[in-house]
Amino acid sequence: MDVITGIEQFAWIAWIALIAIFLVIEMLTLDFTFLMLGIGSLAGLIADLFGAELWLQVLIAALAAVLLIFLVRPPLLNRLRRGEDPTPSNVAALIGMPGLVLSTVTRLGGLVKLDNGETWTARTADDTASFPPDTHVRVDRIEGATAYVHTDADFPQEGQV
Known part of the structure; x- marks a missing residue:
């Protein structure tokens, strides 16, 4: 078994690790950026489970993350900040x-x-x-x-x- 085959065979472990890392960072930052990256990684994991090549998994994960960051994150942030107090502080x-x-x-x-x-x-x-x-x-x-x-x-x- 060569290195490339080994990486492709166990890519699902890397996707799960990335999802976990991104979700932990999201819990610390609460900015929805790392949540979108985590969901993009989930798309890469799903592509791996359907047997896609590694390059296609990475492409799907990156495309999903970029689309989520630019299309889903802004409305989520607006909805989250809709009820906050606009009074300046500090x-x-x-x-x-x-x-x-x-x-x-x-x-x-x-x-x-x-x-x-x-x-x-x-x-x-x-x-x-x-x-x-x-x-x-x-x-x-x-x-x-x-x-x-x-x-x-x-x-x-x-x-x-």
Whole structure:
């Protein structure tokens, strides 16, 4: 028995192993990509059980996986995400949030108290600006544990009414 014949004879074991590996990865990622690859591998296993040549098994598995990824996965993801809360969370929720300068904010540092009650180290989004205490600002971006802020035109500044 030569190597090629041995591979073709026991290809079903490789297909089952691939299906198991893809399903375990899918359980960890929950993105439906590896589920589609697993179903494609199942198509390759079925082709093997019907006596198809190895090259045809691989072609059938690849074609099934690609079709599933592009035709079935997007509607499944839309259906899965249909009921999720669109409210931003974590750092995304801080972008655009108003705050009040506690200690002067420059390009080197400062402190800002955001409207959610958190106090953040802050820097100016514009390197030429400087914001004294009690200035209303808005978060431009977050990098690490630093909020980059700019003046908030929506709020009256100190001395204005």
